[in-house]
Amino acid sequence: MERFKKALKDVFVWDGRDCMYIKNEKERVRARCAEEKCPWLIYVARNSKTMAFEIKTFHNKHTYGRDYGSNLADRAWVTDKLEKRLATQPKLTPREATEHMKQDYNVQVHPKMIQMALKAAREIVVGNDKAQYGKLWDYLQELHRSNWCMKFAITLYACRNGFVKGCRPLIGLDGCFLKGYYGGQLLTAMSLDANNHVFVIAYAVTRAENTENWMWFLTRFQDDLGDHQVHGWNLMSDQQKLTEMPYVHAVAAISKLRIKVTEDFVSPYLTIDAVRKTYDLCVNPVNSKEFWEKTDHPKPQPPRIVRPAGRPKKHRTESGAPLPLQ
Structure with a gap:
């Protein structure tokens, strides 16, 4: 209700x-x-x-026009809406917040209310993000309970098992930005299943994407998966491109040889049996955080925010005039 x-x-x-x-x-x-x-x-x-x-x-019928003196858009309501926006846009400015309320909720909010609501929403979002870092050890304990996994650089057993048994021996490496208040980089190792869908094997969160963090991630990834020289894993970074013969040309070449059993040309990594092996095990759900077992480890602190050098960029309107109030 x-x-x-x-x-x-x-x-x-x-x-x-x-x-x-x-x-x-x-x-x-x-x-x-x-x-x-x-x-x-x-x-x-x-x-x-x-x-x-x-x-x-x-x-659903109104017989009166818009009431410009409505007080429904109070500070608590504006704070709740800006809190959701800050989750994906942590550097939201008062001008951007005003434009967001106008475009998404069709309401013009007074600048003073925007400033107060934005301050309150930012305290909630930052406080929630900071509290999440303190629960990392409890979350890791819960992952070990529900899914066997490797510490810190997370490799769930179902993902590891599915890759080894059913995916082609090709591992793609990539990283992306995290848009939270504290930022960071998400490093991932993934492959392709028999249906050419992305299959995530392992992931980790680091402060930045550099050689040192990639070495840390790949060293732990190899400890869990096995030596690539022994098992024949092939690694490909996001800066490399994979080229292959188009399916139409391959089928035409096979047809020219007049071979009836075309299944001999199909890789075992592209069969239904490979799909069954890949998804033989499932990732078990974890309990809600109130049911996590508390650990004795000290609570981790969030990383220190490092501001870039120089003056911050400002988004200005073409006219530079303030937004009118309705």
């Missing part, structure tokens, strides 16, 4: 109208437009048979 009321508030903020609750209980809610003669009405209650909430009555 709380999710419904949040969604209802979002609708009224977008429409620029005020909402009034006629009945506001845990099992049922009846709400209407705040204008006295407006027929807009909605009634939601729990279904006794399915035990799910459903809309019983809905009159």
